[in-house]
Every structure is written in structure tokens, then in C-alpha cells.
Amino acid sequence: MGIVSVNQSLADRPQCPYCQSSKVIKYGHANGKQRFYCHECGKTYLYSTGTLTANSHFSRSIWADFIHDTLVGASLDFSAEKFGFSHQTAFNMRHKVLMALQDMLEKEPVLLSGIAELDETFVLDCYKGKTVPTEANRTARKHGATAAKRGISNEYIAICTGIQRDGKAIAETVNRAKPSGKELYEIFGTHICEETLILTDGLRSYNSLGAATGCTVMDVNHEENKKLFNLNTVNSMHSYIKETYNHYRGVATKYLNRYNALFSIAFRCAGGLATSLFLSLCNIGNSCYWHGVYDVRNYRLVIL
Secondary structure, three states, X not given: OOOOOOOOOOOOOOOOOOOOOOOEEXXXXXXXXXXXXXXXOOOEEEOOOOOOOOOOOOOHHHHXXXXXXXXXXXXXXXXXXXXXXXXXXXXXXXXXXXXXXXXXXXXXXXOEOOEEEEEEEEEEOOOOOOOOOHHHOOOOOOXXXXXXXXXXXXXXXXXXXXXXXXXXXXXXXXXXXXXXXXXXHHHHOOOEOOOOEEEEOOOOHHHHHHHHHOOEXXXXXXXXXXXXXXXXXXXXXXXXXXXXXXXXXXXXXXXHHHHHHHHHHXXXXXXXXXXXXXXXXXXXXXXXXXXXXXXXXXXXXXXX
């Protein structure tokens, strides 16, 4: 995995990230970094203000390569050894990238149209690195262990996924076991265009989603539809999620939606997105993608 080639040159005087004004001047240095002053709003800022790299001691090239490692599923220890920092630093950087991806999907939400495949896949709940809480009513599992109960029980976390035939995808977790119509609408309600053909495996909960969005819901397992429609695309995404999830040896359930953002963005084109994502997350602009260490432990956790 080589260093991602990124143009390091930036505008001589980037517009103010707070008010987008171009009435700015150079205003000395802060910790060796060029500082700017905005005559419009009176605030000072750096090239990295509001970006993923704000307040970071690491160079832009390290962040660019770290984003590449995240997209292709490199382990934390691999990245930590490559860049010469601790496992905890790699963990914090990984989650800062994942939180920024969540923010990006919120600012630029996926809209499914045409023919969209919706289905859910399941992973075992995970308290990686922590003691299993008493309310879970089970003992800790070893890697590779199976659920204590047969079938889809409350030990399983649902990852609800939707994907358009041209590749736009969304994945999110809001529930354990099978999702209800209300939960499906919470995930997909604002992400489906009118008159979209929704293909499903026949789970009744999707019928209420169709009524709420004005779309047609079709069961691909119905005898009349088997020869014309399938869920191959979303099933391929599920395989990618499971392979990546197993590669990480599980993901703590509370962080699962951060990884769902990664699954949504990286499916099919992980390596080729590294440079464009770096430019989106690390160049100064009118979107803030910075998160501190406090956010790593507390920001938008999955609570089920």
C-alpha cells in the first residue's frame, strides 16, 4: 500500500471556513503553521481548521495514506507499525475517519431511485474490549463462537442495507433481530425517491415502507418474479460486509454505524476513493469534519 499521491499546494489565502468570505489576510503563525484573519467575521483560522486534520501532529501525507488503509481494511496494528505510532493513536485516527464519513453521508445523503434492492444481514452483538453487561444475559464469547440460541435471536444485530443497481448504497443499524416497518422507515424513509421499485426477500415489514414512500415493493421470491428479479447486488454487499467484519474479528456494536458508513462508501471501489475522500475531508471549506478524542468514545454510538 503506497502513499496516496495528493497535491500539497493550497490557495495562498483560502476563504474563511466560518463565513466563506474572501476578505482575509495572513496573520502570523500558530505552532509553526500559517494563520489567517477574516475581516468579515473577525475570526482567525489555519489551513486545517474544521478539517479532519485539525489539531493533528501528523502530516497531510500520513493522513492521506491512513485514509487509504482504512478504506482497504488494513488492521490498526499494521498502520501503527507503518507510521510509527501507538495502537491507541491508530484507533483514534481510525474512528476520526469513520466519524467524518458518517458526517459526509449526512451532509450528502444517498438517494436510491430506479431499481433498489433492500435486505438485511446479521452479525453477532459484540462488546469487544469490554466486559459483557449483565443485561446481555450471556457469557463472553471467544472469537469464532456462535450464538447460544438458534435462529435470529436478540444476540444478532441487524445491518439494514439498500443499494441501487448502479452502486449507490446505504447501511445502518437501529435494531436487534428482524427489523419492524417503523425501523425500516427510520433508516430508508428519506433515502428513497418516489416511484422507486424496491426489491425485497418478502419480509412483510417492507410493505409498510412502500406505502409510506409511495414506492412499489416487490417480493423477488414470489413465483411470478423469480425469473425477472433477484437480490444479487445487495447479497454481494452483504458478503463484503461479512468478510470485512470477520477480518476485523468483530466490531464493537456501539461503533457499528461508523463502520456501516465505511461499508456504504467503500463497497466496490475502496482503493479508488482514497484521494477524493482525502480532498473532501482534509481541505478547508464550509464543512466541518473534525472530531476530538472525546467524540471517539461518545459520538453517535449505537445503543440497543
